[in-house]
Amino acid sequence: MPAPLDAIVVGAGPAGLSAALTVAGLGRSIALLAPDRPADERTTALLAGSEALFRRLGVWQDILAASAPLRQIRIVDASTGLIRAPEALFRAEEIGLDAFGYNLPNRQLGAILDRAVAATAIRRLDDKATGFTAGETGAKVETAASGALVAPLIVAADGRFSPARAAAGIETREWRYDQSALVVNFRHTRDHEDTSNEFHTRHGPFTTVPLGERRSSLVWVTRPREADRLRKLPDAVLADEMERMSDGILGAIELAGARQVFPLSGMTATPLAARRTVLVGESGHVLPPIGAQGLNLGLRDVAALPEIFDGDDPGAPAMMERYDRLRRADVQNRTTFVDALNGSLLGGSLVGQIARAGGLALVERVGFLRRALMREGLAAV
Ligand SMILES: Cc1cc2nc3c(=O)[nH]c(=O)nc-3n(C[C@H](O)[C@H](O)[C@H](O)COP(=O)(O)OP(=O)(O)OC[C@H]3O[C@@H](n4cnc5c(N)ncnc54)[C@H](O)[C@@H]3O)c2cc1C
Numbered sequence: 007m008p009a010p011l012d013a014i015v016v017g018a019g020p021a022g023l024s025a026a027l028t029v030a031g032l033g034r035s036i037a038l039l040a041p042d043r044p045a046d047e048r049t050t051a052l053l054a055g056s057e058a059l060f061r062r063l064g065v066w067q068d069i070l071a072a073s074a075p076l077r078q079i080r081i082v083d084a085s086t087g088l089i090r091a092p093e094a095l096f097r098a099e100e101i102g103l104d105a106f107g108y109n110l111p112n113r114q115l116g117a118i119l120d121r122a123v124a125a126t127a128i129r130r131l132d133d134k135a136t137g138f139t140a141g142e143t144g145a146k147v148e149t150a151a152s153g154a155l156v157a158p159l160i161v162a163a164d165g166r167f168s169p170a171r172a173a174a175g176i177e178t179r180e181w182r183y184d185q186s187a188l189v190v191n192f193r194h195t196r197d198h199e200d201t202s203n204e205f206h207t208r209h210g211p212f213t214t215v216p217l218g219e220r221r222s223s224l225v226w227v228t229r230p231r232e233a234d235r236l237r238k239l240p241d242a243v244l245a246d247e248m249e250r251m252s253d254g255i256l257g258a259i260e261l262a263g264a265r266q267v268f269p270l271s272g273m274t275a276t277p278l279a280a281r282r283t284v285l286v287g288e289s290g291h292v293l294p295p296i297g298a299q300g301l302n303l304g305l306r307d308v309a310a311l312p313e314i315f316d317g318d319d320p321g322a323p324a325m326m327e328r329y330d331r332l333r334r335a336d337v338q339n340r341t342t343f344v345d346a347l348n349g350s351l352l353g354g355s356l357v358g359q360i361a362r363a364g365g366l367a368l369v370e371r372v373g374f375l376r377r378a379l380m381r382e383g384l385a386a387v
Contacts, residue, residue, distance in 0.1 A: 008035075008129065009035045010035065010156075010157075011035050011036065011037050011129075011155060011156065011157035012029070012034035012035050012036065012157060012158065012159065012315075012320065013036055013037075013157050013158070013159040013160070013161055014036075014038075014145070014147050014155050014157045014159070014160050014161070015029070015036060015038045015039065015161040016039045016135045016160060016161065016162055016163060016164045016170050017039065017040075017162070017163035017164035017165060017287075017289075018038060018039070018041070018043065018116075018120075018130075018163075019043060019116075019163060019165060019287060019288075020112065020115055020119065020287070020304070021286045021287025021288070021289075021301070021304040021305070021307065021308060022040070022161070022164075022286070022287070023038075023116070023120065023122075023123055024059065024060075024063065024119060024305060024308045025161045025163050025287075025307075025308045025311060026038045026123060026128050026161075027063045027122055027128075028059070028062075028063065028308050028309070028311050028312065029311055029315065030127065030128050031063065032312055032315050034315065035127070035129075036128045036129065037129040037130075037131060037155050037157070038123065038128050038129065038131070039131055039133055039134065039147070039149060040130050040131065040132060040133075041132060041133060041134045042132070043116060045264075045266075046112040046113060046116075046266075047189055047190070047191070047263055047264050047265070047266045048111075048112045048189050048223075048225075048268075049109050049110060049111050049112060049189075049191070049215065049217060049223040050109065050110065050115060050298070050301050051076055051108070051202070051215055051298035052069065052073070052107050052108050052109075052302065052305075053106060053298060053299075053302045054103055054105070054106065054107060055302060055305075055306065056107075056301075056305045057108075058309075059308060059309045063122060064122065065118050065119065065122050068118045068121075069108065069110060069115065069118060070108065072110045072111075072114045072115075072118065073108035073109055073110035074108065074109050074110070074200070074215075074216040074217050074218050074221075075104070075105035075107075075108055075200050075216070076098075076106045076107045076109055076200065076201075076202050076215060076216060077098050077104070077105050077106070077199075077201070078095060078096065078097050078098070078199065078200060078201040078202070079095070079096045079106060079201070079202050079204065080093065080094070080095050080096075080201055080202070080204065081093065081094045081095075081096075081204045081206065082203065082204065082205045082206065082253070083206055084205040084206055084207045084212070084251070085206060085207060085208050095201075105200070106202075107302075109202075109215045109217055109223065111191070111217070131152045133149045133150055133151050133152045135147050135149055135164070135169065135170065136148045136149060136150050137173070138160060138169070138170050138173035138174070139173075140160070140173075140174065140281040140282040140283065143158075144158050144282070144321070145157060145158065145160050145281075145282040145283070147160060147170075157321075158282065158319050158320055158321040159282055159283075159284065159320040159321040160174075160282055160283045160321075161284055161286055161311070162283050162284065162286065162289045163286045163289060164289055165287070165288050165289060166273060166288040166289070166292045168289035170283055170289065171275055171283070171285055171290075173281075173283070174280045174281040174282075174283035175280065176275050176276070176277065176278075176283070176285065177275070177276055178274065178275045178276075179273065179274050179276070180272065180273045180292075181271065181272045181273075182269070182270070182272075183270040183271065183272070183294055183348065184230065185210050185227050185228065185229065185230065185269075185270040185294070185348075186227070186229070186230040186233035186267050186268060186269045186270060187210075187225050187226065187227045187233070187267065187268045187270060187294075187295050188225075188226040188228070188236050188265060188266075188267050189224060189225055189226075189265065189266050189267075190223075190224050190244075190263055190264070190265045190266075191217060191221065191222070191223045191261075191263035192221070192222060192223075192224060192248065192259050192260060192261050192262050193220055193259070193260045193262045194220055194221070194222060194256035194257050194258065194260075195220065195258045196220075196255070196256050197220065198214070198216045198220070198222055200216055201216065202215045202216065203252060203255055205251055205252065207228070207251075209227070209228045209229050210227025210296075211227050212224070212227070212228075212251045212252070213225045213226070213227075214252060214256065215298075221262065222256065224248065225295055226248075226251070227270065227294070227295070227296070230269060233267045234267065236265075237265050237267050241260075241261045245258075245259040245260055245261055246259075268295070270294040270295070271292060272292055272293060272294060272341065272345065273288075273291060273292040274290075274291050274337060274338070274341055275290045275291065277326070277327075277330040277334075278290050278307075278330045278333045278337065279325075279326040279327075279329040279330050280326055281326075282321035284307075284311070284314065284326070284329050285307070286304060286307040286308050286311070287301070287304030287307060287308075288300070288304065290304075290307060290333070290337065291303060291337045291340075293340065293341060293344045294344060294345075294348055296344050296347050296348045297343075297344055297347055299340055299343075299344050303336065303337065303340050306333075306336055307333055310329060310332045310333055311329075313328060313329070313332055314326075314328060314329050
């Protein structure tokens with residue numbers, strides 16, 4: 007007879023795996039519903055704030071070994087407007103950090119967290135949740151093949167379309183951008199010097215992020231139709247376009263992986279917890295991939311979970327309110343920050359160009375503004 011459960015974690019993406027490890031680390035008994043993950047060619051730049059969580063979970067050394075440091079960020083105005091901003095280079099050491107963050111393939115992050123979960127007593131089921139009910143004293147999750155599970159709390163880490171969120175009656179606000187992101191990993195002949203390069207075009211940033219020795223990942227945000235065209239190009243032709251977009255800064259480029267296209271959208275759920283269900287990761291908020299914020303925000307949800315386990319009932323209404331209070335401001339601020347960042351980079355009006363160029367020129371020259379912007383980008387540091 008297995009021990010009664012303290013929580014059921016639904017979903018084994020990076021947020022769900024980290025949540026299961028965090029709650030199990032409190033000595034609680036956990037079931038993790040973990041159907042196969044869909045193919046994911048993305049990489050994640052884990053910003054400095056996520057390091058503390060992964061250190062506590064005992065996986066930071068493995069993550070470090072699998073990732074590349076991001077010590078500098080170069081911003082280049084690649085718009086074709088009349089007024090162009092000067093190039094800006096931000097160094098992590100200016101704000102006393104060794105690196106802004108560390109970039110690794112999502113697949114590798116998943117494998118590291120899978121191994122950590124396997125080394126605990128977490129009851130991992132390769133199964134899907136099919137139904138959710140919440141009552142005064144507990145919640146029930148039906149599964150496709152393993153029967154029903156009962157616990158005081160459901161941790162919904164089941165992604166942007168979260169069925170657990172819908173069952174808890176939590177409302178969402180959703181919006182779309184007229185942009186898609188093409189992602190692909192590549193090799194190059196010049197050293198990246200631990201620098202992420204952001205070339206800001208009128209349709210979104212073309213961003214390269216270090217991934218290893220003479221290897222980088224690309225997130226190319228552009229119009230949906232253009233992303234579709236790029237996805238279908240022969241390897242050598244796409245590599246040429248990438249070389250042109252990056253001004254040859256990384257030398258000759260050769261693709262080193264499959265391509266994926268992600269339509270850009272945003273979503274915020276309100277509240278972030280209700281009916282014995284707490285939202286972590288993209289079940290609670292979706293951001294466009296600008297400034298590497300999405301999962302880093304989700305990991306701060308995870309880091310807040312211990313706060314609702316310090317009483318008798320982690321699913322009690324007071325704990326749902328506490329979790330929402332703890333996470334609301336951060337989720338709202340990040341959503342506004344990323345949306346404003348994306349908006350400020352678009353728009354071709356002359357006034358917009360002057361503001362952007364002037365803003366960047368100011369930030370480039372004025373030390374405290376530079377440091378404030380860098381800290382804002384890193385949020386919880
Ligand atoms: C192009 C791009 C680049 C990005 N780069 C960065 C970056 O550099 N830094 C950063 O911080 N963020 C980045 N992000 C955001 C980041 O990828 C996401 O925030 C993150 O992957 C979300 O993780 P998650 O665990 O919340 O959700 P998911 O990874 O979507 O996991 C949800 C899981 O739930 C499972 N599931 C669904 N339904 C059920 C069910 N009924 N029962 C059980 N399980 C279920 C699914 O199988 C899935 O495995 C990027 C996003 C994009 C699009």
